[in-house]
Amino acid sequence: xxxxxxxxxxxxxxxxxxxxxxxxxxxxxxxxxxxxxxxxxxxxxxxxxxxxxxxxxxxxxxxxxxxxxxxxxxxxxxxxxxxxxxxxxxxxxxxxxxxxxxxxxxxxxxxxxxxxxxxxxxxxxxxxxxxxxxxxxxxxxxx
Amino acid sequence: xxxxxxxxxxxxxxxxxxxxxxxxxxxxxxxxxxxxxxxxxxxxxxxxxxxxxxxxxxxxxxxxxxxxxxxxxxxxxxxxxxxxxxxxxxxxxxxxxxxxxxxxxxxxxxxxxxxx
Amino acid sequence: xxxxxxxxxxxxxxxxxxxxxxxxxxxxxxxxxxxxxxxxxxxxxxxxxxxxxxxxxxxxxxxxxxxxxxxxxxxxxxxxxxxxxxxxxxxxxxxxxxxxxxxxxxxxxxxxxxxxxxxxxxxxxxxxxxxxxxxxxxxxxxxxxxxxxxxxxxxxxxxxxxxxxxxxxxxxxxxxxxxxxxxxxxxxxxxxxxxxxxxxxxxxxxxxxxxxxxxxxxxxxxxxxxxxxxxxxxxxxxxxxxxxx
Numbered sequence: 320x321x322x323x324x325x326x327x328x329x330x331x332x333x334x335x336x337x338x339x340x341x342x343x344x345x346x347x348x349x350x351x352x353x354x355x356x357x358x359x360x361x362x363x364x365x366x367x368x369x370x371x372x373x374x375x376x377x378x379x380x381x382x383x384x385x386x387x388x389x390x391x392x393x394x395x396x397x398x399x400x401x402x403x404x405x406x407x408x409x410x411x412x413x414x415x416x417x418x419x420x421x422x423x424x425x426x427x428x429x430x431x432x433x434x435x436x437x438x439x440x441x442x443x444x445x446x447x448x449x450x451x452x453x454x455x456x457x458x459x460x461x462x
Numbered sequence: 463x464x465x466x467x468x469x470x471x472x473x474x475x476x477x478x479x480x481x482x483x484x485x486x487x488x489x490x491x492x493x494x495x496x497x498x499x500x501x502x503x504x505x506x507x508x509x510x511x512x513x514x515x516x517x518x519x520x521x522x523x524x525x526x527x528x529x530x531x532x533x534x535x536x537x538x539x540x541x542x543x544x545x546x547x548x549x550x551x552x553x554x555x556x557x558x559x560x561x562x563x564x565x566x567x568x569x570x571x572x573x574x575x576x577x578x
Numbered sequence: 579x580x581x582x583x584x585x586x587x588x589x590x591x592x593x594x595x596x597x598x599x600x601x602x603x604x605x606x607x608x609x610x611x612x613x614x615x616x617x618x619x620x621x622x623x624x625x626x627x628x629x630x631x632x633x634x635x636x637x638x639x640x641x642x643x644x645x646x647x648x649x650x651x652x653x654x655x656x657x658x659x660x661x662x663x664x665x666x667x668x669x670x671x672x673x674x675x676x677x678x679x680x681x682x683x684x685x686x687x688x689x690x691x692x693x694x695x696x697x698x699x700x701x702x703x704x705x706x707x708x709x710x711x712x713x714x715x716x717x718x719x720x721x722x723x724x725x726x727x728x729x730x731x732x733x734x735x736x737x738x739x740x741x742x743x744x745x746x747x748x749x750x751x752x753x754x755x756x757x758x759x760x761x762x763x764x765x766x767x768x769x770x771x772x773x774x775x776x777x778x779x780x781x782x783x784x785x786x787x788x789x790x791x792x793x794x795x796x797x798x799x800x801x802x803x804x805x806x807x808x809x810x811x812x813x814x815x816x817x818x819x820x821x822x823x
Contacts, residue, residue, distance in 0.1 A: 336592035336593075336677055336678065337592040338592070338675035338676060338677055338683050339590055339592070339595075339597060339598055339675060339676040340675045340676075341672075341676075343548075343673070343738075343741045343742055345547070345548060347738055347741065347742070348545075348546065348738070350648070351648065351649075353786070353787070353788050353791065354738065354786070354788070357738075357784075357786045357787070357788075358542075358546060361538055361539075361541070361542045361546070361784070362542070364534060364535040364538035364539055364542070365535070365539070366487075367479075367483045367487055367531045367534060367535050368531070368532065368535035368539075370483075370487050370490065370491055370531070371527075371528045371531055371532050371535075371567060371571075372567075373491075373494070373495065374490070374494075374524070374527065374528055375528060375567070375570055375571055375574060377494065378515065378524065378571075378574045378575065378578060379574055381508070381511055381512060381515055381578060382574065382577065382578040385508040385509075388508055388511075389508075392498075392499060392505075395494075395495060395498075395499040396499045396500075401495075401496070401499065401500070404491065404495035404496060405496070407491060407495070408488065408491045408492060408495065408496065411483070411487045411488045411491050412488050414480075414483060414484060414487070415483075415484040415485070415487075415488055418480055418481070418483075418484040419484065421785060421787075421804070422481075424785075424798075424800060424801045424804045424805075425801075425804035425805055425807065425808045426805070426808065427720075427801070427805050429720070433716075433719070434719070444484070444485075447485055448484065448485050448488075451485050451486055451489065452488065452489035455486070455489050455490065455493070456489065456493065456503075458514075459493060459506055459514070460503060460504060460506070467775050467776050467777055467779075467781055468814075469775075469777055469781035470775060470781070470807075470810050470811045470813070470814035471811075471814060473781065473807055473811055474811040474814070474815070477808075477811070541784045544742070544743070545738060545739060545742055545784060548742060
């Protein structure tokens with residue numbers, strides 16, 4: 320044993336166990352339903368971007384004259400395009416529902432010292448959604 | 463006050479855009495991509511639409527309807543690329559690609575709505 | 579009720595294993611048993627080398643967190659009979675390095691927790707003669723939920739951002755920082771801001787929300803983080819309007 324008055328401990332190498340680190344798979348988001356729902360929610364942003372592109376296309380077509388606009392309308396009637404737009408609309412509604420579920424979490428509204436329940440914070444959002452939708456429909460249909 | 467991360471700004475845009483999108487995108491999509499093409503509701507005529515879109519308030523409304531949701535998409539998609547594809551090391555390229563596209567889209571919207 | 583149930587438990591011995599393997603154990607299925615009881619049965623009667631952390635066995639210490647059939651759970655609070663009819667897979671908490679068997683290396687969490695400064699910070703100390711810091715029940719209510727955290731790291735095992743990004747501070751640390759920010763006795767909100775309002779702080783969170791789902795004490799860390807994001811965004815706007823502070 321290698322002992323000495325100024326080095327009373329025997330010489331030894333500290334043991335450090337080899338930790339195992341699991342690499343996170345690229346498909347981590349398939350691991351559970353909550354993860355899948357999360358990724359679907361995030362992908363709904365693509366539907367929103369698609370909507371903007373479509374709207375800009377419509378505004379552009381309007382500016383190019385009735386003929387061009389009619390052609391765009393015709394394109395929108397193609398079955399493939401209709402099917403795509405149904406999917407896009409579903410994702411857009413999914414965005415709305417998940418957004419209204421999330422918004423109350425960020426707003427810790429307190430009235431008279433108590434926390435306002437989440438449904439009470441979400442309700443005005445739904446009301447605004449209904450009201451805005453009704454108004455837009457009325458505005459476009461009144462001619 | 464300490465100077466904090468600029469992510470606050472992008473998150474703010476993301477939130478505003480998300481709210482605008484949540485409230486307005488479904489009905490606009492339903493009307494213009496389904497109800498009107500399929501004839502479920504009486505489609506406004508071309509001249510009616512031109513009259514509507516030329517109203518100053520409508521130009522502003524449409525600009526906001528296009529710009530803010532684009533920034534919502536940019537922020538959310540940026541993080542989807544980080545987490546979904548695990549390409550966070552391409553940080554700068556993603557940042558520029560996402561917000562850059564949103565800026566371009568906003569500029570296009572602005573130009574179209576100004577000139578129509 | 580059946581007599582026994584099968585547990586599929588992770589074994590990892592760094593001395594001779596390159597990666598963890600699963601080992602099957604047959605344990606009695608007692609109606610009042612939790613997963614922790616089953617693990618202790620294995621250690622007492624079957625294989626004394628099985629290594630795992632536990633302490634209070636009543637859901638307040640935060641030691642016994644493990645993945646049970648892919649979900650982060652406190653093993654002292656998860657009944658065995660809920661899994662009757664199928665095998666129970668017990669693995670170490672996800673997204674942390676594994677030291678041995680079911681024991682994880684959580685010093686990353688401890689460092690990040692410290693960065694959140696989870697203690698009362700005072701700019702000005704009240705002299706003792708003036709008595710205690712008084713707090714109304716309403717003031718307590720603003721932060722009480724976030725104070726229930728037992729540092730069990732189940733939320734870290736549930737958070738994919740933490741799994742993917744080693745720099746992310748994580749749910750519990752952020753929730754505990756907010757617990758102190760909201761405490762009426764605390765004056766440290768500004769001091770914590772640089773850690774929280776940072777890409778590795780709240781801005782790294784994408785509100786998956788799984789942290790809140792798995793929290794055994796209903797702390798709602800996701801809520802704490804989103805509330806902070808809103809506050810930080812408003813602060814950012816204010817700091818624009820007042821250049822130079």
